[in-house]
Amino acid sequence: MNTQPLELGSGTPGAPRRPLSADAAHDASQHGAQDVTLGSFMDDMPVGSLHRFVVWIVGIGLFFDMYEIFLVSSIGSALQNEYGLDAHSLAFKLLLASAFVGMFFGSLCLGSLADRIGRRRAFLLTLVWYSAFSLLAAFSVNATMLVICRCLTGVGVGAIYPVSDSFLSEILPKDRRGRLAAWAYTTSYVAVPLVGFLAVWLNPLHLGGIAGWRLILAIGSLGAVFVLAVQHRLPESPRWLLAQGRADEAYAAARRFAESAGARLPQRFAEPKVQQYPLGLAGRLALLRRAPYGKRYLMLTIFHLFQGFGYYGFGTLAGAVVKSRGFDVTGSTLFVALSFLGYPIGSLLSVPLLNWIERRTLVIASLVSIAVFGVGFAYSDSSTLIVGFGVLTTCASNVFSNAYHVYQAEIFPASVRSTAIGTTYSLSRIVSAALPFVLLPVLTQHGPLAMFGVISAALAIVAVTLRALGPLTTRRSQDEINPV
Numbered sequence: 001m002n003t004q005p006l007e008l009g010s011g012t013p014g015a016p017r018r019p020l021s022a023d024a025a026h027d028a029s030q031h032g033a034q035d036v037t038l039g040s041f042m043d044d045m046p047v048g049s050l051h052r053f054v055v056w057i058v059g060i061g062l063f064f065d066m067y068e069i070f071l072v073s074s075i076g077s078a079l080q081n082e083y084g085l086d087a088h089s090l091a092f093k094l095l096l097a098s099a100f101v102g103m104f105f106g107s108l109c110l111g112s113l114a115d116r117i118g119r120r121r122a123f124l125l126t127l128v129w130y131s132a133f134s135l136l137a138a139f140s141v142n143a144t145m146l147v148i149c150r151c152l153t154g155v156g157v158g159a160i161y162p163v164s165d166s167f168l169s170e171i172l173p174k175d176r177r178g179r180l181a182a183w184a185y186t187t188s189y190v191a192v193p194l195v196g197f198l199a200v201w202l203n204p205l206h207l208g209g210i211a212g213w214r215l216i217l218a219i220g221s222l223g224a225v226f227v228l229a230v231q232h233r234l235p236e237s238p239r240w241l242l243a244q245g246r247a248d249e250a251y252a253a254a255r256r257f258a259e260s261a262g263a264r265l266p267q268r269f270a271e272p273k274v275q276q277y278p279l280g281l282a283g284r285l286a287l288l289r290r291a292p293y294g295k296r297y298l299m300l301t302i303f304h305l306f307q308g309f310g311y312y313g314f315g316t317l318a319g320a321v322v323k324s325r326g327f328d329v330t331g332s333t334l335f336v337a338l339s340f341l342g343y344p345i346g347s348l349l350s351v352p353l354l355n356w357i358e359r360r361t362l363v364i365a366s367l368v369s370i371a372v373f374g375v376g377f378a379y380s381d382s383s384t385l386i387v388g389f390g391v392l393t394t395c396a397s398n399v400f401s402n403a404y405h406v407y408q409a410e411i412f413p414a415s416v417r418s419t420a421i422g423t424t425y426s427l428s429r430i431v432s433a434a435l436p437f438v439l440l441p442v443l444t445q446h447g448p449l450a451m452f453g454v455i456s457a458a459l460a461i462v463a464v465t466l467r468a469l470g471p472l473t474t475r476r477s478q479d480e481i482n483p484v
Contacts, residue, residue, distance in 0.1 A: 041266070052180075055183055061127050064191070067192075071220060104427075108158075120235065133149050135218055137150055165421055168184060174476065179352070179354055185402045236249070244276065284415065299466060300408055300424040304425055309458035313455050339386070342394030359403050362403040364463045374389075378448035
């Protein structure tokens, strides 16, 4: 095994970390490295092939998640024709909202389940779940069955982001945490323009008597095939194992990461400062009420109550906005698909930005950009401006999304991380389910500018709350951010 010198930390929250020489690293390993905790070891480890494998696997899993989220908005016009639904009817609004209702329950229940059964098992479970119901939705015989299937698909979709955020935050070294997590998210956002262009191509078609929108739904079920191919190689999070009191398994998992990175594992880690044992839901919620996590949990609750107005408000209703400006169905679908190109572009842009700019600052700056570009989109009266501002809006949206997904996973310890993210993230899903009922009447009665005015007000609340209550995290160790 290659024995590169390992950057070991002092183990004291807030203390500077410095790389050790090869001789010093060898001596620390031989004598036990009493001040090296498993957390500091994972924070300072070089990036290895196993880190990159997990990033790739999570990115592919999230690809199918984003595919499902943006699917209905892309095939909405075809569904209206198939089932004779009016754009402002209750049935169509329920169809738009159904997946988000499922996401609320999935994020709330299955998201916190990852703190009980582990990151690996929860990730695989949620991916299989929503793949199965996405395939079933392709065989829907009426709008009611489709709404039910979309709701159940949403249960799995809602859980995978809290699990993935926790997984990536716990296994990635502190200096590369933002950059590598952004690559996983970038992989996922390729799905957004893909589903848009699939809708342009397949919506008008009937292949062998099968409607094109059914094929689009069936494609979303391919995630289950992916799961079967990789499940045996996916590791568990060492931090989560240690938080459950399973120290031997945690050190064995850390050894896998160390070997893949050419790093030397200490013969013995420092004992945790407090006894580690599994926490029930009541114990996890009690910890989230303690300082400093109570303030962070409140911040994240307000954050997710309002952030969906900007991110999902545009993604879900962009087609309706374009149609309200007088463009036909085919034109609006193409404009939305072109606008969705901004999602992977913005995600790529976030890769360097997450290392250059403090994450809290980046989240706030991207929120302001969404509001400004969204108003420009609402004012646009030509196809060029619609696409241009649409791309800028979606680009800013994904800088925002990547930054906050990395950020929210950094500000809680491993024992409660998925519970904190899942229970608060679920609020954004239920708010997103309500958006068609809130924003469509505003769009219909007062126009696009008024709708984006409501969105901008919601984003202002998010920015102020984050600035007042959110801690700084960039290039800080997990132990430093989350003191015992």
